[in-house]
Amino acid sequence: MYNEKAHNSEHKEVKMNEHYKFENMPLPFCYAALEPYIDAQTMELHHDRHLQTYIDNLNSILGHYPRLQDWSLERLIMQSDTLPEQIAVAIKNNAGGIYNHFMYFDGLTDKYEYPKGGLRQMFDKYLGGYEGFVDIFTKAAMSVFGSGYAWLTIDRRFRPKIIITANQNTPLTENLYPLLNIDVWEHAYYLKHYNDRAAYISDWFSVANFAYAEARLSQILNIYK
Ligand code: MN3
Numbered sequence: 680m681y682n683e684k685a686h687n688s689e690h691k692e693v694k695m696n697e698h699y700k701f702e703n704m705p706l707p708f709c710y711a712a713l714e715p716y717i718d719a720q721t722m723e724l725h726h727d728r729h730l731q732t733y734i735d736n737l738n739s740i741l742g743h744y745p746r747l748q749d750w751s752l753e754r755l756i757m758q759s760d761t762l763p764e765q766i767a768v769a770i771k772n773n774a775g776g777i778y779n780h781f782m783y784f785d786g787l788t789d790k791y792e793y794p795k796g797g798l799r800q801m802f803d804k805y806l807g808g809y810e811g812f813v814d815i816f817t818k819a820a821m822s823v824f825g826s827g828y829a830w831l832t833i834d835r836r837f838r839p840k841i842i843i844t845a846n847q848n849t850p851l852t853e854n855l856y857p858l859l860n861i862d863v864w865e866h867a868y869y870l871k872h873y874n875d876r877a878a879y880i881s882d883w884f885s886v887a888n889f890a891y892a893e894a895r896l897s898q899i900l901n902i903y904k
Pocket of ligand 1: 725729780862864866867
């Protein structure tokens with residue numbers, strides 16, 4: 680599987696258990712650190728309650744299935760359709776909810792850096808520079824109907840692909856390697872931005888962790904190129 684090797688190596692860096700029991704690690708900054716772009720109350724509820732619920736739900740299911748307890752999050756997502764029918768959907772949704780939120784919170788920073796290195800080169804070569812990326816990514820995030828995410832991913836030919844996913848679906852099952860995402864479920868912005876998703880997306884660019892996206896890009900290029 681295209682993603683398997685990268686995910687295995689990635690696990691050495693990600694600050695979480697590789698498998699059951701999954702844990703909610705504290706954010707590397709305080710809840711108010713992203714203000715005025717994302718408010719403290721939203722960060723606290725989003726991380727400590729929304730994400731925690733996915734973790735609790737998945738742990739609760741896996742507690743009854745010892746044979747799945749050494750499965751990684753990625754394996755649970757990618758092979759959910761091989762699981763018993765009564766748990767397949769719940770595992771896909773809750774493992775996806777954890778994976779997507781880990782990506783989202785890792786993709787936020789209180790130490791903003793303008794995109795540089797290979798990431799910047801990729802923007803310049805394929806997307807019309809940083810401004811082109813902002814434009815395409817914003818349109819994608821705005822186009823999510825209902826709840827979901829917009830993603831910056833790279834495909835098998837190492838080209839950027841900006842996609843959207845519904846609910847807690849992930850790009851993993853589409854053979855795309857995710858670099859960065861934005862959560863556009865209303866719980867990610869409603870307390871501050873109300874129904875103004877465009878304002879939230881615009882603010883998100885001021886706290887987007889491009890250093891993290893760049894690190895993920897370098898990692899996958901080192902493995903495969
Ligand atoms: Mn969320």
